[in-house]
Amino acid sequence: MNKLKTLLPVVLLFVSGLMPFQNSEAQSHTDRILIDKAEKITRDNFSFSGKTPKGAKIFSVNQPTSKMLTAIDKGLADLFAVARKNNYTKRTNYSDYTIFIAKADRTENSNKQYSPAIAVGAAQYAGSVYDQGGFVYAAGMVLAFKPCAFIIADHTKDFESVSDVVRFEGEHLVLYHNDRQLYNETADHSKGGGHPILQ
Numbered sequence: 001m002n003k004l005k006t007l008l009p010v011v012l013l014f015v016s017g018l019m020p021f022q023n024s025e026a027q028s029h030t031d032r033i034l035i036d037k038a039e040k041i042t043r044d045n046f047s048f049s050g051k052t053p054k055g056a057k058i059f060s061v062n063q064p065t066s067k068m069l070t071a072i073d074k075g076l077a078d079l080f081a082v083a084r085k086n087n088y089t090k091r092t093n094y095s096d097y098t099i100f101i102a103k104a105d106r107t108e109n110s111n112k113q114y115s116p117a118i119a120v121g122a123a124q125y126a127g128s129v130y131d132q133g134g135f136v137y138a139a140g141m142v143l144a145f146k147p148c149a150f151i152i153a154d155h156t157k158d159f160e161s162v163s164d165v166v167r168f169e170g171e172h173l174v175l176y177h178n179d180r181q182l183y184n185e186t187a188d189h190s191k192g193g194g195h196p197i198l199q
């Protein structure tokens, strides 16, 4: 028994040292607020936390694959590149972003194409072509502006789409902080318009 007590922390340390992602208990107050909000929207549990190789913060339902993390970094790199082109400088660091990887509530769209999405309350999309009966399927959604946070659906393939969704959700956040007028004009897709917004 005594031997087990002393061995256990050593084993745990060793395991967590191997994995960049862990079941973390220590969360900041801001993180806790974001997690609560994301869990309410998705009805998922974001048990894992960590960072992408470039330093964006991640909360996820399952341990994210390296392909997901690399695709997220690629999407942010694309976002920052197009932001620079438009002389937007605020919130253009990887560490400015927190991304939630939710469970995909569907994996195929109505055309039977692989298209993971999360189901979210219909809100302003109620009664529109997007409405599935009180909810809509979204590839991603903005969660918060300060800090910049959004939710995407987990993918097992088609990682180019992950980069696209990251770039597209990021567009709303970059615009919010750098060009409030264009943000207001493009935030609500039920009034038309889509992505990419920035060229």
Ligand SMILES: [Zn+2]
Pocket (backbone or CB within 6 Å): 168, 169, 172, 187, 189, 195
């Ligand atoms: Zn959008």
